[in-house]
Amino acid sequence: MKTEIKVFAPATVSNVGCGFDILGFALEGIGDTIKVRKSDKKGINITKIVGADLPLSNNKNVAGIAGMVMLKHLNYEGGFEVEIEKGIAAGSGLGSSASSSAGVVVAINELLGKPCTQLALVAFAMEGEVLASGKKHADNVAPCIIGGFVLIRGYEPVDVTNLEYPKDMYCTVLHPAIEVKTIESRKLLPKHISLEDAVKQWGNVGGLVAGLYKSDYDLISRSMQDVVAEPNRSTLIPGFDAVKKAAMDAGAVGCSISGSGPTIFALSKNKEESIVVTNAMKVAYDQIGVEFSINVSQVNQNGVSEI
Amino acid sequence: MKTEIKVFAPATVSNVGCGFDILGFALEGIGDTIKVRKSDKKGINITKIVGADLPLSNNKNVAGIAGMVMLKHLNYEGGFEVEIEKGIAAGSGLGSSASSSAGVVVAINELLGKPCTQLALVAFAMEGEVLASGKKHADNVAPCIIGGFVLIRGYEPVDVTNLEYPKDMYCTVLHPAIEVKTIESRKLLPKHISLEDAVKQWGNVGGLVAGLYKSDYDLISRSMQDVVAEPNRSTLIPGFDAVKKAAMDAGAVGCSISGSGPTIFALSKNKEESIVVTNAMKVAYDQIGVEFSINVSQVNQNGVSEI
Numbered sequence: 001m002k003t004e005i006k007v008f009a010p011a012t013v014s015n016v017g018c019g020f021d022i023l024g025f026a027l028e029g030i031g032d033t034i035k036v037r038k039s040d041k042k043g044i045n046i047t048k049i050v051g052a053d054l055p056l057s058n059n060k061n062v063a064g065i066a067g068m069v070m071l072k073h074l075n076y077e078g079g080f081e082v083e084i085e086k087g088i089a090a091g092s093g094l095g096s097s098a099s100s101s102a103g104v105v106v107a108i109n110e111l112l113g114k115p116c117t118q119l120a121l122v123a124f125a126m127e128g129e130v131l132a133s134g135k136k137h138a139d140n141v142a143p144c145i146i147g148g149f150v151l152i153r154g155y156e157p158v159d160v161t162n163l164e165y166p167k168d169m170y171c172t173v174l175h176p177a178i179e180v181k182t183i184e185s186r187k188l189l190p191k192h193i194s195l196e197d198a199v200k201q202w203g204n205v206g207g208l209v210a211g212l213y214k215s216d217y218d219l220i221s222r223s224m225q226d227v228v229a230e231p232n233r234s235t236l237i238p239g240f241d242a243v244k245k246a247a248m249d250a251g252a253v254g255c256s257i258s259g260s261g262p263t264i265f266a267l268s269k270n271k272e273e274s275i276v277v278t279n280a281m282k283v284a285y286d287q288i289g290v291e292f293s294i295n296v297s298q299v300n301q302n303g304v305s306e307i
Numbered sequence: 308m309k310t311e312i313k314v315f316a317p318a319t320v321s322n323v324g325c326g327f328d329i330l331g332f333a334l335e336g337i338g339d340t341i342k343v344r345k346s347d348k349k350g351i352n353i354t355k356i357v358g359a360d361l362p363l364s365n366n367k368n369v370a371g372i373a374g375m376v377m378l379k380h381l382n383y384e385g386g387f388e389v390e391i392e393k394g395i396a397a398g399s400g401l402g403s404s405a406s407s408s409a410g411v412v413v414a415i416n417e418l419l420g421k422p423c424t425q426l427a428l429v430a431f432a433m434e435g436e437v438l439a440s441g442k443k444h445a446d447n448v449a450p451c452i453i454g455g456f457v458l459i460r461g462y463e464p465v466d467v468t469n470l471e472y473p474k475d476m477y478c479t480v481l482h483p484a485i486e487v488k489t490i491e492s493r494k495l496l497p498k499h500i501s502l503e504d505a506v507k508q509w510g511n512v513g514g515l516v517a518g519l520y521k522s523d524y525d526l527i528s529r530s531m532q533d534v535v536a537e538p539n540r541s542t543l544i545p546g547f548d549a550v551k552k553a554a555m556d557a558g559a560v561g562c563s564i565s566g567s568g569p570t571i572f573a574l575s576k577n578k579e580e581s582i583v584v585t586n587a588m589k590v591a592y593d594q595i596g597v598e599f600s601i602n603v604s605q606v607n608q609n610g611v612s613e614i
Binding site for chain 1: 325326327328329330458459460461466468470471496497498499500501502505506507508509510511512513514515516517520521523526529530532535
């Protein structure tokens, strides 16, 4: 059996407009690279983090927490050394914490001969999310582990379903160089919503899921309206309205906040249209006066993978 | 062109557990039979209603209202005589008002050579629902007109999508002989809900739609949890908890209130299982001391049809 493994853990877009806390998908090309090796020293030992100023100690690091929960669950007596190369900025809204947690638990699972199901791995990785966001949510860790488009139906117990989606779909992600802490962004959310708004939101969730199954981009587009999180959270993102308008005017299927932001994502029907949308977003954001990076990729179908 | 037509307008189950105001499906075997003939007398003239004590005058009858809105939209100078044989009790929760409205507008459309789209017919029929429920909802009229399982994504403008569903699914409907007025039942609903409950509900809506597409009965079953309407409205239905328990213990996929009640519906995986579920519900309700009728059928794939 292998004693060392290197995995790529993709960035993820969660919420996807209307699907607050229940929908997410994985991206190609952006993510963390994580090396895990068996060690004689008990427990998880994060020896190096490159590309971000994050604590190495287990109880302060999401990947450390997730890994320790997994080892405890397995009553594993040995230990693992972990090196993380962050390809996702913390506080970007692209599931940075989720990628590290998910990558570590998938890597350990591989090294131990796959004793755990994907659903169990999701549950371990979720433990890391409490540190990052104050809530045990799965809409980043589940698509990161499973790949593709994922629905989290419920949390008691966590119930994860992969969804069909049009395979030619592309996603642009524009990351303004400001940090929005998930835990702060959650405070902006209303504690109660009107039944009228709730009905709008679950109508859109139904429409988005149906649109993904039908590969009906018009239905997907009409469904990507978020009346709950976006109106509140977009206030934290300079230039959000302008860049959303630019994306939609350029033919995007939909545009909203990735997770708790500040990253803005836009879906396009295919590669050609995504290039037009990406350029339009870039031109619009150049006017805002905030540094940013922008990437475009297909949906990652595989989730965390050995490289 | 024909001058007279007779149609069957099916009963419908709306809400379907978690999908309050946005989901519905049509039933086989239960419905209104409606005769419509061209007449020299301008407008809609309801000449006879059999099987229910309902007003004949247009502004007090849902079918009259829907028909008049349609004729006005078409600037139609002539008129139609309408005879309705009610097969669905008013206030049963099986879309009684919707069937009459939907049946009349579809029949008129046929007699005029189909000038209107199905979506336009849904919009006309919805006008009748205001009289019946105080709200222009489409989760009965849309499945009645279109047939099958229907999602109403939104209402501004009305946005209707037919969904895939497992074709071997059966539905039992148990109608206690009490009347629940939709307009009264709506008053029991909370005006606001917690974000936590809302997330549960839209997770279940996403799960139900995905489950229908996947023909995944376990997912459908887990998704048929309604935290918004059922807990409040079930208090109006004597024996609801007992009959739901009996249905689920007998193997039902899910069981909830049809529309605003008092009808209780249960879904089963196939005909054989639906017979077991139906018997269990019958035995359980025999103990309650309220008269009832019970029917079992497949989902009606066609909607309003000429007979």
